[in-house]
Amino acid sequence: MPAPRSHPRTALVHEWISARAGAEQVFEVLAGQFPHADLHALSCEPGVDLDLAGRTVRTTALDALRGHRALALPLMAPAWWAHARDVRGGYDLVLTSHHAFATSNRLVAPGGTHLAYVHTPARYVWSPELDGRGTSPLLAPARRVLSALDRDAARRLTAVAANSAEVAARVERFWHREAVVIHPPVDVAAFAVPGPDTLDLPAGFLLALGRFVPYKNHLAAIEVGERLGRPVVVAGRGPLAGALRARAATSRVPVLVLDSPTGAVVREVLRRASVLLFPTVEDFGIVPVEAMASGTPVVAPARGGSGETVLDGVSGALVEDLGVPALTAAVARAEACAPGACRERALAFDVPRFQERIRTWVGQHAGGLG
Template sequence: MTSLENARGVQDIGTPTALLADRSVAVVHEWFSAAGGSENVFLAIADLLPHARRYVLWAEPDVPAAELGLRESWLARTALRRSKALALPVMPLAWRTLANESFDVVVSSSHAFAHTVRLGPPAHTRHLSYVHSPARYIWSPTVDGRGSNPLLGVPRRLLRTVDLRLSRHVHAYAANSLEVRDRIRRYWKRDAVVIHPPVDVDHFATAAGPEQSRDYLLGVGRWIPYKRFDLIIEIAEAAGLPLVIAGSGPEEARLRRAAARVSVPVTFEVRPTRERLRELYQGALALLFPVHEDFGIIPVEAQAAGTPVIGLRSGGLLETVVDGETGFLVPSARPEEHAAAVRRVSEISATRVREHARSFGRDRFAARMNEWVADECR
C-alpha cells in the first residue's frame, strides 16, 4: 500500500499534455513519503508531463529518489527533514531558493507551501497549483490535530501572512475536492476548479481470488491520531464484528493496546502490498472511515472492490459516497451510530458501489488535468 507501488501502476494514466511538449516544465511537491495519497497524485501529474523536472523538499529514506527522478531541496541535507513541524517555518524559504533555473510552466502539488515556489518571473512562468489542502497545520489546525503542536502556536499567524504574500504569482488553482475549493476561497480569496484525485479503480475491482465471505470490518490508512483508528476499534466492538486494520504509523503500539482491551478480534496488517490490500477490501463487510478527510482515496478504493463505506457525514465523503446507495454517512462520531449503519449494509448493492467508483478513475483525472492545463497555458 505504498506510493511507490502505485506509481508503477500510473504510467498509462493518459497522454502527455501536448501543448507543453516544447516548453520547459517543472513539477514540484512537498516532502515525499512512500505511503501517501498526495504523492500518487504528484506522480500522476508528472507522468502527464514526462519531460518535466521533478522537485521535492526531501524524500524519505525508503524512497528511491533517483529511480523516480526526484530532485531534493537543500532541506534534505539538514536535520529538519526529520521533523515536519520544525521544518514548516523554513519551507517557504526552501521553495524560494530551490533552484536558479527558470521554467516556462510550473505545476505544483501542494498541501503546505509548494504553491509558493518561484522558478521564474511571473511574467514569463505560468504557475498552476493542484492543491490537496491549504496547509492544515496553519489554516485549519482543528481539522488535523498535528497542527496543534505548541511549536506552531507563535508563528502560525506569521506563516499565514507569508503564505498569502508568497503565492500571489500563482496563475490558477485546482482543488482535489469541493471541500478544498471552499478552503481556497475562504483562506486565500482565490477560485479553483475541482479535479478529483486519480484512483486505480480497475486494480481494486479485479477479482483477487474466489469470492470471500465478507465477515469482518476494515480500517485502512496511516496510523496517526486524526485518522481515528481508536474510534474504528470502538465501532467494531459496538458492532460485535472482527476488525482488520491495515497500514502503518507511529500510533501502532497505542492501537495494539486499545485492541487488546476490546472483546472482538482485531488483526493488524502492517504495510500490505497493493495485492493484499485488494484482498482485504474484497473480503470486508464494510470499510470504516469515521474521519473528516479532504477527499479520501481509500473510500473510493473500497467501493471499487464493491465494499460499502461507513463514514462521517462531512468533508470528502460527501463527494465520494452516495448515502444509502454506496454506503452510509453518519452525522456524529458515536460508535453506536456507526455500528447501527454497519447492520444495514445488506441493503447495499455491490454492483452499484462498483459503478459509482468508476467515476473517480485515472482516465477521468488525466482528461480533466489535460483540459485544465491546456486552458491555462494557451
C-alpha cells in the same frame, strides 16, 4: 544555435515524498501525464514506491531534515526560495501539488504559468484545531507570518484546482482565490481485479484502513465491532500502532492489526471486507473510493470529501454524527449496497477522468500540456 523545444519547459513540484499516500499518487499520475517535466520536491525518502519513469526528483536543502519535519515546517518557504536559485533559468509551466508550502516555489519564469493542484491549504497554519502541529511551541508564534507568506504565494498563482469542494471552499476562505474542483485519481482497475486469498482473515470482518494517527479514529471502528459482535481488521502504519495492538488485545471481538501492509495486502483486505469504516472527515479521502472500486460499501461522514464520493444508500451509508452509536447503526445500511453499484460509483474517479480534466484545465491556462 540550439534547436527550439517542441514543448514548454515544465516542472512538477510536490511537498515531501515520504510514503505512497494519496497526494503522492496524484504526483505519480501527473508525472506520467507530463513525461518531459522536471520533478522537484521539498524532500524525498529513498525507497518510496512511486513510478516516475526513472526520473530523479530534485530536492531542496531541507532534504537533510526529512526525518525531522516538525523542525522543517517554519523553514519550508525559504527552502523553496533558495531552491529556485539552484535551477538555471525558469520554467514556462510549473504545476505544483500542494498541501503545505510548495506553492512558495519560485521556479516559474517571468511570463510563465504557475498552476496549483491543492490537497489543502496547510492545516497547521490555517486550521490548527485540525492539526496539532499548529499549536506547538515552535510553530504557533510563527503562524501569522506563515499565513501571510502562504497567502502571498497563492496570490501569485495563475490558477488553482482543489481536490474537493471542501478544499475549494477553504481555498476561497483562506487564500481569497477561486478554485475549480478536480477530484484525485484512483486506479479503479487495480482494485477491481480479483486476486488470490492469501491472508487468514475472519469472515464478515469490518475494516478500518489508514494511517495510525488519532484523527483517523480507528478506535471507534473497534468499538463498532464490539457492539455488533463482528471481527475487525485495522490496517495502516503510524505512531499509534502499539496503542491499537494493546486495544486489540483487550477487545471483546477478534481484532487483527496489520502494520505497514503491502499494496497487495491492502487490496485483499479491501476486497474481502464486509464494510469499510471511515470515521474521519477528510479533505478528499482516497480510501473510500478504493473500497468502492473493490466492491466494498463504505460507512463515512456526510461532511468532507466522503460526502462527495460515497452515494448514500448506493455505495455506502453517510452519517452526520461520527459517534459509535451512529456508526454502528449505519453498518447494516451499508451492507445492503450492491458490489456492482459500488464499483460503478468508483469509476467516476478513475485515472483517465482525472487526466482529461487536468488536460483541459492546463490547456485553458497554459495553451497545452508540458
